Amino acid sequence: MKNLKIKQIWAALTAALTSFLLTTPVFAAGKDPFSSVTSGAEQAQGQFSTLGFAIAVTMLIVAGIGLMLSQKMREWAKGHIIYVIIGVVVIVLASQAVPFIKDMFGG
Known part of the structure; x- marks a missing residue:
């Protein structure tokens, strides 16, 4: 149960970080x-x-x-x-x- 919660938090954090990196002008569009x-x-x-x-x-x-x-x-x-x-x-x-x-x- 505890491992599932940690995996969910980790997945949410990874998704947020990926979204940030893809929308930041420095990293967007493969620049x-x-x-x-x-x-x-x-x-x-x-x-x-x-x-x-x-x-x-x-x-x-x-x-x-x-x-x-x-x-x-x-x-x-x-x-x-x-x-x-x-x-x-x-x-x-x-x-x-x-x-x-x-x-x-x-x-």
């Missing part, structure tokens, strides 16, 4: 899962780079306005401009590192 993951990573990389540059431009504008205001705001802006430039360098290096690592592993 290569690596190509799906690669295309998703490339899309995300482009979107994150665009978002990062938009934030950097906005922060540079805010810091530029800060340079035109009081002495306290100038000091704040000077410090933030350096961090924005460092952030842009990190974004550029990261966007170049992802394809490099992908190519390194034969992607």
Whole structure:
């Protein structure tokens, strides 16, 4: 009796997992899962780079306005401009590192 219940649970779990794998875009229609993951990573990389540059431009504008205001705001802006430039360098290096690592592993 107990073995029958375990077999039923196992069959239901296997059916649910099979259904999930067949309907997931990565595994559906016999597609290569690596190509799906690669295309998703490339899309995300482009979107994150665009978002990062938009934030950097906005922060540079805010810091530029800060340079035109009081002495306290100038000091704040000077410090933030350096961090924005460092952030842009990190974004550029990261966007170049992802394809490099992908190519390194034969992607």
